[in-house]
Amino acid sequence: MFYHDNGKLQYTVEVEEPNPEFAKMLQQAIGGVEGEMRVALQYLFQAWALPQKHSEYRHALLETAAEELGHIEMLATAVAKNLEGAPVELRNQMGQDNAVSAAMNGMQPRQVLSSGLHAMPVDSNGVPFNGSCIVASGNLVADMYANVMAESTGRLLATRLWEMTDDDGMKDMLSYLIARDTMHQNQWLALLQDLGDPEDMFDHLPVPDSFPDEMEHQEFNYSFMSTDINEPDDPQQPWTQGESVDGEGSFSFIREQNLDGMEPDLQPPNEKAHNEVKESDD
């Protein structure tokens, strides 16, 4: 179960000079696919899927999930502060070129109309958060790669926001969040390492490693397949030759032109489906 601390944020959030356009940009870190709602919920659902015998992983996930909820809170505070003093009136002359209308142009309409100048569960383009990208596969190795990815795109987003503003308060808050993303990238990789042989970073590959090797087509599992119409030679890249990263095979180079799958041979479906193609089908 969950608790909160009314009295304080996880880290102080100050805005020197409100900027409603930056309020829009910050929404990406709240409701965007790279944002905090996604990671908070992802870690919760991953935790809730773990069997009791792996409570150390369940705990690690819950610890960080609760931290991320606090990040959403920080960002929501930052959005509200950037909207303080924002204009709520349009000038009636089309294209009248002044400070107020320029500010309005850069704002997110629903941050005025739907929330009364506060944060919303949407991204910077204004699209509502949705749960379709949350990864909680039941397989912890797959989940950890999803987490490293989420923290990588999350930190990338935070650095882009940091570059975008010259407000000291916002830069400070983002420096904190960037640091936390550094940690989270590292901790999930450490957990990933712990899932296999700690001496062999990629012992857990291929994901899922529980599938019997002999059941996959052995002639295709380490071959780079070229689909280039020009039939180029092996480019001799690290992914076309040498030992595979999982240590279980050797990369090779093949061409799609040499494959020989059959032509699809679909039958016409039930006539009650009324799929007639040509008049004369009926």
Added chain:
Amino acid sequence: MFYHDNGKLQYTVEVEEPNPEFAKMLQQAIGGVEGEMRVALQYLFQAWALPQKHSEYRHALLETAAEELGHIEMLATAVAKNLEGAPVELRNQMGQDNAVSAAMNGMQPRQVLSSGLHAMPVDSNGVPFNGSCIVASGNLVADMYANVMAESTGRLLATRLWEMTDDDGMKDMLSYLIARDTMHQNQWLALLQDLGDPEDMFDHLPVPDSFPDEMEHQEFNYSFMSTDINEPDDPQQPWTQGESVDGEGSFSFIREQNLDGMEPDLQPPNEKAHNEVKESDD
């Protein structure tokens, strides 16, 4: 630009005994978040964002993107074949318990009603494919972690489908797709390795590595933050002590209880937003 080969599939697709419920399940591998539409489009958008001086990576991405388009084709063929002979009529007595109604119960309604017994761009729950989970961040390291994740959840899905069926044709097709996912996990990791110092697998961390280290809060970037209300001791896990995976710091253990962010101090917004809270506000 793109070409196709009308005459053949990438790998032969045969169905021994059509099973319309399996047709529904296969949709996850077409239009699901772990499916082939997602990876094909993800690799395309990643490729199209690369500057000319990195054409070796652009080429690698396009090679595999075109391969994945062929996987959608294989799966769409498999869906259509599993729907051959499927019932398109309901029995009128509610709950009448027989083979036909059981088959109907397990089918995806729109595979009958909208497509006339063929594949659709939807997942196994029947939800349309959408592009919101496609990752093409402009940062190739972040993108590669997204690709490893996508191939991990993709291979996991394929193994679950393999376990679900006992049709030899379907098992054979899935063994092929599983093998390709093994390769793709390996190749993106090889490419990831190539992006930094090949001798140091995690030289590219933290993502993005171009952000100046001194600009992140140094006291928070390698600390595991416990949010447990019970204030437990350091569990001495690989993510709370020892060298960090990126080799740039040492893990430590801190408690959220010791943080000291301010209380949020929002001002009431513009009265024209009509955000009155209490009668007496106005």
Added chain:
Amino acid sequence: MFYHDNGKLQYTVEVEEPNPEFAKMLQQAIGGVEGEMRVALQYLFQAWALPQKHSEYRHALLETAAEELGHIEMLATAVAKNLEGAPVELRNQMGQDNAVSAAMNGMQPRQVLSSGLHAMPVDSNGVPFNGSCIVASGNLVADMYANVMAESTGRLLATRLWEMTDDDGMKDMLSYLIARDTMHQNQWLALLQDLGDPEDMFDHLPVPDSFPDEMEHQEFNYSFMSTDINEPDDPQQPWTQGESVDGEGSFSFIREQNLDGMEPDLQPPNEKAHNEVKESDD
């Protein structure tokens, strides 16, 4: 069944000076979650779920549903008029600072590109209307609370739009719509009152009132649960003490810290799900 009156709008719509940015804002009242498409469809689906013996409620809902269709029509007219004369050309110099480009900046792209300068079934952020928020629960009390809420956020939106413009025509149209929302808030509350004992406004609580009281956990149904980590004292608010609003209990104050649910004890799932957590699981 439904009819229309080609000849006239429900209320005259005039725009003194077209403003394409206001055209964007008005979209929220058409396709937004607080908008007219939502209420029109919500009242229709609620009406269509009512059994014949309650035709007075069915009629009341259909009456207002048809009225709301006319509001969408008014707003669509207002959007088209605000877009008359809007620019459809960009200036080619990036950041060129003039009236036309400022106007373009504030427009909704699809109002030009997809609709040729007319209204669309989208909200002010540009997100398509969707039916997921429509409430037609089959329980008329729950539905009426949904309607009061919809008319409350709808009227709030209309007042924000009223404040945003200084166009006399638009202000007049919005004054009409604001008045109708006043009525609709009142009428759904009157209907709510009619559903229980008219002398006791909250006789219909808790929703659904048909569930047997003794089947809910009696020790938890009027207790405010504090989840504050600091274990504060009862704040003695109207929701922590005194008679409950439904007149069936007394508010009290409890702390989550005193609860004692078990630890989750999940079992590892079927191995064919390939949920291996650790290498050694297999």
Added chain:
Amino acid sequence: MFYHDNGKLQYTVEVEEPNPEFAKMLQQAIGGVEGEMRVALQYLFQAWALPQKHSEYRHALLETAAEELGHIEMLATAVAKNLEGAPVELRNQMGQDNAVSAAMNGMQPRQVLSSGLHAMPVDSNGVPFNGSCIVASGNLVADMYANVMAESTGRLLATRLWEMTDDDGMKDMLSYLIARDTMHQNQWLALLQDLGDPEDMFDHLPVPDSFPDEMEHQEFNYSFMSTDINEPDDPQQPWTQGESVDGEGSFSFIREQNLDGMEPDLQPPNEKAHNEVKESDD
């Protein structure tokens, strides 16, 4: 900021006999529009929008938000337990009528394929949770009506789930959740009462009450508008006569047939929009 208690759930969750179809149904209470993800996030965003001078309301919202997070956790546990032992294999003969295939028919495909037999952030139809229905308007009265509605449809859902199962563990968990929804309906109404004059339950109407009365069209704000083509007489219902619920007017009855809005008079748009209607327009 937020904390969790690893050791225990808010209330014990036991399943006597796992039922994978009920696991699907429970998803509605997690990721559905009437579910716990929606209320948890709704209360958080409402809290984060409140100015400091109204911290008693901010606190009340955060208290309950944290409680709701614990409800998601309980339900996720219930889903996983109902899926223990669920089949992960299809029988290959179409329509083969037996217990296993019947069970499979009733399962949610992605609960097997995407999550490995665990809870997901989706509803019972399998549609991902999305934030579009979250109401945090900045106006606390509107928000409270949204909360009463959410708890009403939430409690209705919980009673339907209670009726659907005869598993004692599930019935007990639902009795707890039903009790909490009773409390939450009451507490938000108590808070609503506190926002106006406590002696006058509807002192806060119409929402928003801060908009000047004289600015709305006085002849339309308490009139029930009949849109019935048959021009019936006033049905003399509580919403067509008598004092209005907000105490500021008297209900009356009017007919749409008597309204007299102009005919829409749109001009043809810019020819560069290529909206030609007829060949001869160009």
Added chain:
Amino acid sequence: MFYHDNGKLQYTVEVEEPNPEFAKMLQQAIGGVEGEMRVALQYLFQAWALPQKHSEYRHALLETAAEELGHIEMLATAVAKNLEGAPVELRNQMGQDNAVSAAMNGMQPRQVLSSGLHAMPVDSNGVPFNGSCIVASGNLVADMYANVMAESTGRLLATRLWEMTDDDGMKDMLSYLIARDTMHQNQWLALLQDLGDPEDMFDHLPVPDSFPDEMEHQEFNYSFMSTDINEPDDPQQPWTQGESVDGEGSFSFIREQNLDGMEPDLQPPNEKAHNEVKESDD
């Protein structure tokens, strides 16, 4: 503005024997992309975009839009009647194979849980209606093709539903709807013919016909482009030779292999975007 007739449906709806699975299937005709919500709203938005001088088209669209609203009403009635007597209880034994559980398996969960056994604004897969597919382009020719398409897929859906049921009431209702779709296909084509030269059915092509011919690349506007890797010969189909349908050119056959677009030459973006590709980029 709009009216309704409480007393009657457009056409009588009777269900001989309720079938909850058919209730699910009928949802496609309500909230599906081929359904009545889409066409009703599409015709409304098209009508509302027409300038006054084309009121004959505006009227035709409004006439049919109002008719379609009545079709939603008929289908909603049919759904409710098919759900009369439907089971609302699960049997607790997994896979217990009997009539009730088979019926439950085939039902749409939210038709029980969210609507209390009534129609919803969702499709047969359970996905909420959304406005993204509504076409109201501002160009009436494009709109008419969208309408012919909508009525074609709509009639196809209705015939599939007709084949699916053997309930006389449902077959009768569907025969009515099928007839109306026949009419609507014809009427939009008649309107399309009226938009150009009535003697020349395709005088209005290419859409939009107002774009100056000389501004399109003349060497590409009537050439069928083969993208087949095998470089086949011209198949001499009606789309590779002979006069074009619009009467303005002659079909020819070209191969993509002969095209000669440049290689994309993207520059590395602003370093503040942190798009580093390789370590050595920084």
Added chain:
Amino acid sequence: MFYHDNGKLQYTVEVEEPNPEFAKMLQQAIGGVEGEMRVALQYLFQAWALPQKHSEYRHALLETAAEELGHIEMLATAVAKNLEGAPVELRNQMGQDNAVSAAMNGMQPRQVLSSGLHAMPVDSNGVPFNGSCIVASGNLVADMYANVMAESTGRLLATRLWEMTDDDGMKDMLSYLIARDTMHQNQWLALLQDLGDPEDMFDHLPVPDSFPDEMEHQEFNYSFMSTDINEPDDPQQPWTQGESVDGEGSFSFIREQNLDGMEPDLQPPNEKAHNEVKESDD
């Protein structure tokens, strides 16, 4: 299966002067409902549904699908080039009116934050591409109308983009795409003609033509139904009189007022659904 040609685009893409606002507009042609992702996928799914005996149609669809993939590539290149040199920093003073902030105002936030100044699978409003509008019905006539519509709205979009820019490179690229849309409109109509009697353009009507005529209600299948409350006379339009376009009937004019469907007579549902309407219902 599919191939690509790394070395070149289908047609050269040059941008004389980058314009980040035009980059936003171009997104509509990539991820919008009128865009290239939709048609590419639509043609693929249509092709994959065709039985072997109609391979000439399967081939035609695959040919053009592969071409459309190349159009997405061209547009993605155009987006990236229009974003070269775009600002990635906000000025901190709200409403500061200068070239940089004006440029920023007009940009799509996620083109900076999520993709690092490149194309995304979203539309010009910023909404992610989704597959819900893809039509692949299994009935080739219905599909062809969908294709003509898609190419009509697609060409309309391209002409609007052409008008919007004065960049010679962009105008040239769009002239190419406009020409291809001219061809595609024509080729799908030619194919449509080939599906019936080539001498009778509308021999394939009504869609689906395989449904037995006598099974539709003959009195309603060629009648224009007026729903106008004013009961106007037959307007004597081409859709109210004369031979129907399909040549199988004669248009007539009827009024909804003369229809006589029954009143809906729904029964109260199962009390376990807790749909109580009035207190006294229970």
